[in-house]
Amino acid sequence: MYMSKTRGNDPGPTIDELLHMPATVDITTxxxxxxxxxxxxxxxxxxxxxxxxxxxxxxxxRVPTAELLRILGIEPAA
Incomplete structure (x- = not known):
């Protein structure tokens, strides 16, 4: 998995983490x-x-990161 696992009330990845993910990520991420x-x-x-x-x-x-970012409304910097 790209990001470390956490337990409890996980706020999810930050925008910076999302923008630095590889081209595809696993389902868990x-x-x-x-x-x-x-x-x-x-x-x-x-x-x-x-x-x-x-x-x-x-x-x-595997989930394409570009599509994940689009769903989340995040525009990668050009």
Missing amino acids: AARALGLGRSTGYELARRGEFPCRVIHVGSSY
Whole structure:
């Protein structure tokens, strides 16, 4: 996972962290950015209902960071 795991009331990643993510992130990281739990993120991905495009590669799911940022209303600096 790109960001460290935290427990309890997790505020999610900062805008700076979001802007410095790699091209794709795992479901756990994307779900955290959207304020969702890990299990909910995986369940939505399995059902094809995750809020943005999910790429299924082998046994893992990847979310394009650009689409995640778009959903969150964050414009990357040009």
